[in-house]
Amino acid sequence: MIELGSPCPWDVLPPGIHDTTLAEVEIRFATTPHRKWLFGGLVRVTEVLAKAGCRYVYLDGSFVTAKPHPGDYDGCWDHVGVDIDALDPVLLDFSNKRAAQKAKYLGEMFIAGMPNGPDGPFVDFFQVEKSSGKPKGILRIPLAPPKGATP
Incomplete structure (x- = not known):
């Protein structure tokens, strides 16, 4: 089970990358009707990413904190092995503050290794609490490989 704890505005995850499953995320964080709605968007985006060959997503944002009513979820996905041609083009559309992603999947997903300015790649950027630093x-x-794929 994932425990929260922090001096930040909301309790956050302890430092590090924590391995978990979608089922565990649902149990721990999809605890209200609104959070369940956001979780449904997360499940949809993970299904699309898995079909394109993505092996891992990283989940961040207020969804994985103790914030009572998170606005969305944030995350990034590991591009290794991903067939860009099989990927939903919405996941490569970062325009208008990722409005298309938010509309379709209820959250924002970046490429894990994509630079986020001087803060390094998104996978590192997401490991810093923005109000305290x-x-x-x-x-x-981990995402399940598409049916018929060999690991």
Whole structure:
């Protein structure tokens, strides 16, 4: 089970990358009707990413904190092995503050290794709590390979 704890505005995950499953995320974080709605968007995006060959997503944002009513979820996905031609083009559309992603999947997903300015790649950027600048954790969720694929 994932425990929260922090001096930040909301409890956050302890520093590090924490391996978990979608089922565990649902149990721990999809605890209200609104959070269940956001979780449904997360499940849809992970299904699309898995079909394109993505092996891992990293989950961050207020969804994985103790914030009572998170606005969305944030995350990034591991590009290794991903067939870009099989990927939903919405996941490569970062325009208008990722409005298309938010509309379709209820959250924002970046490429894990994509630079986020001077803060390094998104997978590192997401491990810093934005109000305090202190380290915090993110979740790594393995995705099932598409049916018929060999691992």
